[in-house]
Amino acid sequence: MLYGKYQITEEQRRARIKAMNYAIGSVQLEGLMLDERVKAIYNEYAEGNITAEEEQESLKAVRRT
Numbered sequence: 001m002l003y004g005k006y007q008i009t010e011e012q013r014r015a016r017i018k019a020m021n022y023a024i025g026s027v028q029l030e031g032l033m034l035d036e037r038v039k040a041i042y043n044e045y046a047e048g049n050i051t052a053e054e055e056q057e058s059l060k061a062v063r064r065t
Contacts, residue, residue, distance in 0.1 A: 004048020016046035037062050 003013045020042045027034055038059065045055040 002048075006048045006051060008048035013046065013048060016048075020046045035062060 001010055002008065003010070008016070023042070024034060024039065041050075041055055041058045041062070044050045044058075045052065050058065
């Protein structure tokens with residue numbers, strides 16, 4: 001099965017979700033909370049709906065606001 005706009009594989013999706021969960025957990029262990037917009041961007045990348053480049057651009061836009 002392929003996922004998202006960019007048709008990533010189940011293996012790619014699982015790896016992205018694992019990396020996303022690790023990053024979010026790491027930040028939370030430091031006592032910080034991620035903006036819900038950032039989590040949504042991470043999720044869009046994990047699901048294959050945006051590229052890594054689009055993810056970075058979206059994160060930059062959040063930082064500017």
